[in-house]
Amino acid sequence: MAERLAIIGASGFVGSALTEYAADHAGLDVMPFCHSTGGASRLAHRGMSIRQLDLMDRAAVDTALSGVDYVVNCSRGGDRLMLSGLENLLHACSKGSVKKLVHLSSVAVYGDPPPASSTNEDAPTEPAPRSYGATKLAQDRLVQRAASKGLPSVILCPPNIIGPYSDYLTDIIQSIETGRFRYIDGGHRCINVVDVNNLSACMINALRSEIIDGRRLFACEPADVNWLDLTMELEPVLRDHPAIPSISSEMFVDGGAAPGPSPLRKQGLASALKHLASDEVRTALRGNPMWASMEKTAKGGVRLMGKGVEDRLRDTFAGPIKVAVARPEEMIDRPLIAQQLRGVKHDPGRCHRELGFTPPLTFAESMQSFRNWYIEHFDFGSSEWAMLGKASR
Amino acid sequence: MGAGKFKIVIIGAGAISQAAHVPAVLASPVATLIGVVDPDVDRARALCHSFGVEAAVAADVGRLGVEFDGAIVAAPNDLHAPITLSLVQKGIPVLVEKPVATSVDAARELTRAADGKGVVVAVGYHTRFSGACRMLKHAIDSEQFGRVLRFAHQDGSRGGWSPLSGYNLDAKRAGGGVLVTTGTHFLDRLIWFWGSPAEVSFRDNASGGPESHCIARFVFRNSDRDIAGSAIFSKVVALPEMTVVETTEGLLLMPSDAGETITFRPNGDRLLEYEVRFARSGHDPRKLYQRELEDFIDACRSGRKPCVDAGMATASLELLSRLYEARQPLHGSEMKEYSDG
Numbered sequence: 001m002a003e004r005l006a007i008i009g010a011s012g013f014v015g016s017a018l019t020e021y022a023a024d025h026a027g028l029d030v031m032p033f034c035h036s037t038g039g040a041s042r043l044a045h046r047g048m049s050i051r052q053l054d055l056m057d058r059a060a061v062d063t064a065l066s067g068v069d070y071v072v073n074c075s076r077g078g079d080r081l082m083l084s085g086l087e088n089l090l091h092a093c094s095k096g097s098v099k100k101l102v103h104l105s106s107v108a109v110y111g112d113p114p115p116a117s118s119t120n121e122d123a124p125t126e127p128a129p130r131s132y133g134a135t136k137l138a139q140d141r142l143v144q145r146a147a148s149k150g151l152p153s154v155i156l157c158p159p160n161i162i163g164p165y166s167d168y169l170t171d172i173i174q175s176i177e178t179g180r181f182r183y184i185d186g187g188h189r190c191i192n193v194v195d196v197n198n199l200s201a202c203m204i205n206a207l208r209s210e211i212i213d214g215r216r217l218f219a220c221e222p223a224d225v226n227w228l229d230l231t232m233e234l235e236p237v238l239r240d241h242p243a244i245p246s247i248s249s250e251m252f253v254d255g256g257a258a259p260g261p262s263p264l265r266k267q268g269l270a271s272a273l274k275h276l277a278s279d280e281v282r283t284a285l286r287g288n289p290m291w292a293s294m295e296k297t298a299k300g301g302v303r304l305m306g307k308g309v310e311d312r313l314r315d316t317f318a319g320p321i322k323v324a325v326a327r328p329e330e331m332i333d334r335p336l337i338a339q340q341l342r343g344v345k346h347d348p349g350r351c352h353r354e355l356g357f358t359p360p361l362t363f364a365e366s367m368q369s370f371r372n373w374y375i376e377h378f379d380f381g382s383s384e385w386a387m388l389g390k391a392s393r
Numbered sequence: 394m395g396a397g398k399f400k401i402v403i404i405g406a407g408a409i410s411q412a413a414h415v416p417a418v419l420a421s422p423v424a425t426l427i428g429v430v431d432p433d434v435d436r437a438r439a440l441c442h443s444f445g446v447e448a449a450v451a452a453d454v455g456r457l458g459v460e461f462d463g464a465i466v467a468a469p470n471d472l473h474a475p476i477t478l479s480l481v482q483k484g485i486p487v488l489v490e491k492p493v494a495t496s497v498d499a500a501r502e503l504t505r506a507a508d509g510k511g512v513v514v515a516v517g518y519h520t521r522f523s524g525a526c527r528m529l530k531h532a533i534d535s536e537q538f539g540r541v542l543r544f545a546h547q548d549g550s551r552g553g554w555s556p557l558s559g560y561n562l563d564a565k566r567a568g569g570g571v572l573v574t575t576g577t578h579f580l581d582r583l584i585w586f587w588g589s590p591a592e593v594s595f596r597d598n599a600s601g602g603p604e605s606h607c608i609a610r611f612v613f614r615n616s617d618r619d620i621a622g623s624a625i626f627s628k629v630v631a632l633p634e635m636t637v638v639e640t641t642e643g644l645l646l647m648p649s650d651a652g653e654t655i656t657f658r659p660n661g662d663r664l665l666e667y668e669v670r671f672a673r674s675g676h677d678p679r680k681l682y683q684r685e686l687e688d689f690i691d692a693c694r695s696g697r698k699p700c701v702d703a704g705m706a707t708a709s710l711e712l713l714s715r716l717y718e719a720r721q722p723l724h725g726s727e728m729k730e731y732s733d734g
Binding site: 011037039040041043044046047048050165167376377382385390391 | 631635
């Protein structure tokens, strides 16, 4: 009887690809689990049997993983699910007969942008508090703790994921077509990507590897790829679009430093009174009949002092009239463009050496498979495709 | 049927009843919810409880023990026709969720029964009640914005509707895949706009299960010209919903079939856009499901046909069936063959 592989989060982009890959190539009895049926259409069209599982239900997770040999965790969700749900999963794996857990983490655990030292996995992990990377790092720690207690585990860290069904690539296409994309420094900065099918193959390799200590491995394309390479590969499926301008990293950072929190105003009686006398506060307070009556009386009193006094008082409280500078906003995809500032090539050498893994698809083959998929699924080149493009601009 | 509130029983206590039908009945000044039927009686009870409704609950209609004026059938797709038929045979008017059946034969049988008994069967194509759809229909018919040349439509999301029973993953129970769950409203509208198409073609990714991505093409043969167009429906690719109709004068855009406005972009002026609203529904605060329900109730009380009756729903099912018969495989997502790394 074939060994059993449970794929948790099988309805997501990676989970679906892994499920299809494993069913076709791994020689395992594949058991896809997803949280709800809404996202499982991609697997359903192949007639695969899909099981629903709520990771927050510990007893259900224990039952689902009973008799399972391998587990891959591709689940995503809110912080609670990602942490408490993972604890339930680890509990079930540790309690059962699971021979190996592969946990899908992310290069985001190193921070965004990642430190220059994150060319290899030993770099310090410094994600911003409350970021996606911080949650993934917390997950890594849970897995590593379970590994230290005897659960054979491997953690894989992919960067942005490309290949058929990649939202990442379709977002870049849309950004270029709508003129919102910019190169930074000519597009020559490196980009870390991995093809979803290469990632799937890597996960299967990880299941069968000797590694059991919960170590983290980069699952990235080995080729040196930059943003120019990536967009050139997309060019054949792009609608007519404006030439992509290039801006310097300095200009991008200067022009777009996200506004930080407003500096705290000097607190004092005057500022408190100004706030109290502001139109917004008075409007809100007017809902209270007593306050409305007090305001009316005060206004009457001030009016008796004459217009000059009334005007001076208003100027004192309201301050001078301020007019903000208005300029046409340049519509660019800042978060996407900002990814070019990452500029660190995560070296997948350890994954190659320790898992014996060589990606089945080259970068060029991956992009070709994406284009084939895109052409078919978006009805590329048809007159209707052109109409929809015209309408979306 | 008295002039008081129309007494409704909802059959099926799943996600669509929770999200749409119970709120529609409760929001309507002319309807009252008096019963919920579901094989899982606890679910029916929980549904009533969640809205603070005092209604009878039962596992089947026969055990409900209350008299009612009409029923809303919101069960899994494969149960629409048998449940509706059994109610029609008892003379009970029904508002049934789309698709009316999972086979053309079942839909035709239901239509014959409804016509024979003179019982109202309204079918839940609720987007027909949106201002946007009505305006688009008006614009096409009146040629106010030019003669139609061609059209394109897309509607896709990664995942989507998750019925509690999960019937959507079973092609037999759902009656198909994304063409049924997402596309059926569009097919109904096409027939409403131009009648039955002369030619169709269809490609999808089904491979042993319900399709999750498909592309349908249509040619409508009018007296003086052909109108051709296509539609993409997907549960695996995010495609912002959009209908574009190209006319001799410009582009008519409908970004949402549940919205209240459409946009017209005249040819030759890239800066100009008109927002067009259907005057009669522009200020209607009722949600689409409430409008649909009240149309059904009015049809029951007045004797007129509902906006979409069983016959019209059968026509869209016939089109659906023609598309599936024309099925060709959609390629492009297969991996090249290689050995494991």
